[in-house]
Amino acid sequence: MEHNDRAEQARQSYNRMSRWYDVISGPFGQKYTDAGLQQLAPQPGEKALEIGYGTGYALVSLAKAVGQSGKVHGIDISDKMKEIAQHRVRKAGLLEQVELVRGDATKLPYAENFFDLIHMSFTLELFPDKLIPVLLQECRRVLRPGGRLGVVAMSNKSKPTWMLRLYNWSHKAFPAYVDCRPIFAAKLIEQAGFAIINDKEMNMWGLPVTVIAAQNPEGL
Ligand SMILES: C[S@@+](CC[C@H](N)C(=O)[O-])C[C@H]1O[C@@H](n2cnc3c(N)ncnc32)[C@H](O)[C@@H]1O
Secondary structure, three states, X not given: OOHHHHHHHHHHHHHHHHHHHHHHOHHHHHHHHHHHHHXXXXXXXXXXXXXXXXXXXXXXXXXXXHOOOOEEEEEEOOXXXXXXXXXXXXXXXXHHHEEEEEOOOOOOOOOOOOEEEEEEEOOHHHOOOOXXXXXXXXXXXXXXXXXXXXXXXXXXXXXXXHHHHHHHHHHHHOOOOOOOOOEOHHHHHHHOOOEEEEEEEEEEXXXXXXXXXXXXXXXX
16 A cells, blocks of 8 residues: 555544544553653653654643643644644643644654654554654654654564464454554664663553663764
């Protein structure tokens, strides 16, 4: 499938899911997102980006952490997710600190070296194999040297458990419903040229979730 068709398919599918996302899957992912944000340790005054912000759970934590001297940007393919996230940020009184766009993360609409940190949870594993390196290079481009990348992702194993095998099978059999698939996130992030600072493994109903903090090398 062409990339633009896939992005359009993701837009439509997340638009449909947006109303139910926080009931069906949002709360189950929050403890992993919290672990990712804790590892990333956003500081007052920093400029942060969230890729695939969904209903905006992490945007609120990021905006509180960077404070009024900082700024949070977000990009998501779904216009309905944008509406919901914007509402959440407004309710939290953080609208001035958060700027959201709807767009495709493989073409980030930001200048080089713009961000101090990027956060992504349950999003990298949605991208097809050949686009993950494209997305990670975009992250490197918009992160300043020494900037941090935080990724929370369902992770694959060289010796998968039966739960992981079942999940991998479901993804292949029903890709429209099970759109994420576990990936070797740390390897992909390293291959993109980041240095891994921390790689913590957590568990979601027998499925491994990896929580990674990495650094964009300095002096390139
Ligand atoms: C599984 S949800 C995760 C949402 C949130 N980060 C969380 O942890 O709950 C993935 C998000 O990525 C967005 N997304 C999918 N493809 C995208 C793309 N090509 N560019 C930007 N966002 C995309 C979806 O619209 C959705 O909001």
